[in-house]
Amino acid sequence: xxxxxxxxxxxxxxxxxAVLTTVAPSLxxxxxxxxRQADMKAMAAAAKTIAGMFKDPGSYNxxxxxxxxxxxxxxxxxxLSGHFAPGVAGPQSKALPDIPEERERFxxxxxxxxxxxxxxxxxxxxxxxxxxxxxxxxxxxxxxxGPLGTHVRNDQALAAMPAEHVFHLMLQTCTSCHARFRAx
Numbered sequence: 734x735x736x737x738x739x740x741x742x743x744x745x746x747x748x749x750x751a752v753l754t755t756v757a758p759s760l761x762x763x764x765x766x767x768x769r770q771a772d773m774k775a776m777a778a779a780a781k782t783i784a785g786m787f788k789d790p791g792s793y794n795x796x797x798x799x800x801x802x803x804x805x806x807x808x809x810x811x812x813l814s815g816h817f818a819p820g821v822a823g824p825q826s827k828a829l830p831d832i833p834e835e836r837e838r839f840x841x842x843x844x845x846x847x848x849x850x851x852x853x854x855x856x857x858x859x860x861x862x863x864x865x866x867x868x869x870x871x872x873x874x875x876x877x878x879g880p881l882g883t884h885v886r887n888d889q890a891l892a893a894m895p896a897e898h899v900f901h902l903m904l905q906t907c908t909s910c911h912a913r914f915r916a917x
Contacts, residue, residue, distance in 0.1 A: 766826045769816035772808040779804040780904065783853065786864065787897050793864035795857045802853035805903070810847035814840045817914075827916045835913075842910040848891065849903035856896035868896040 779801035786793045819833040832839050856868055891899060 776805050776808050790864040795861045798857040799854050802850045806847055806850035810844050813843040829914050832914055845906045849899050852891040852899045870895050870897045
């Protein structure tokens with residue numbers, strides 16, 4: 734029995750479908766990995782901008798500070814969590830595979846990062862001129878946190894802290910998350 738043209742086409746279509754169903758998810762995962770890596774780089778650059786202003790308060794610019802805080806805010810929280818959905822991995826990813834098992838903890842880190850960025854934005858909004866002393870930590874002021882980070886659950890408590898302290902809490906959140914969920 735000779736295969737007909739229709740059976741050849743059906744066979745070819747089946748092969749193409751099988752290839753697409755295995756390749757498309759990995760391409761999509763690689764796209765998400767590239768997107769989250771770009772977001773992480775943008776957040777790192779934003780944090781560097783803010784750190785530079787705390788290091789040299791004379792360089793403080795409220796609009797730039799807010800832009801940097803907003804970059805972090807916009808790329809953290811649920812957006813950041815979504816970049817690490819189950820099944821999203823690629824060869825370029827440095828994320829450990831146990832994020833789905835510890836989803837609540839990971840999401841809390843992402844939300845804390847957003848909350849700290851929102852507080853930094855508010856501090857810059859309220860301090861449009863030169864950086865006031867109230868945005869800076871006092872010498873000897875304890876930063877809190879440690880290797881597991883500190884979460885300030887109350888918006889009023891965050892608003893009462895110097896912005897520099899909030900910034901350090903944000904950096905500790907990044908460090909804690911990377912220590913737990915990123916391959917070294």
